[in-house]
Amino acid sequence: MRQWLLAAGLILPVAYSSGENSVLLLEVEGDSPTLSFCQLRFYEEDEGRLLCNWAVDFRYACFVPYPRNKILQAGSKITEPVVVGECDNGEPIIKLLHY
Incomplete structure (x- = not known):
């Protein structure tokens, strides 16, 4: 259970990032x-x-x-x-x- 919570904690900040951060992430792709x-x-x-x-x-x-x-x-x-x-x-x- 701990591992799942740790993984969710690492993923959630990215999933709920603000518009500015999501634009930054798109620029890094490639x-x-x-x-x-x-x-x-x-x-x-x-x-x-x-x-x-x-x-x-x-x-x-x-x-x-x-x-x-x-x-x-x-x-x-x-x-x-x-x-x-x-x-x-x-x-x-x-x-x-x-x-």
């Missing part, structure tokens, strides 16, 4: 930013596309030896690529925040 990693030597911006061996984390970016078919749109870029480290073989890895 795609969340994504962080992608790739080897610096493969990063290329070409005609509004961002090409690279995109991976979901730093470790996988070291093991993908060639550019993949995953292409990001240049307009989805939130931050510029930043070198965040290097693989065991010395290859620099960049990260990019995008939609």
Whole structure:
């Protein structure tokens, strides 16, 4: 019973929020930013596309030896690529925040 009351207590303030808060909640909806990693030597911006061996984390970016078919749109870029480290073989890895 306690768990149900706790859950109801967490949900009710959102359900009965004022008009201002509900507008704020609607503005937040949509795609969340994504962080992608790739080897610096493969990063290329070409005609509004961002090409690279995109991976979901730093470790996988070291093991993908060639550019993949995953292409990001240049307009989805939130931050510029930043070198965040290097693989065991010395290859620099960049990260990019995008939609």
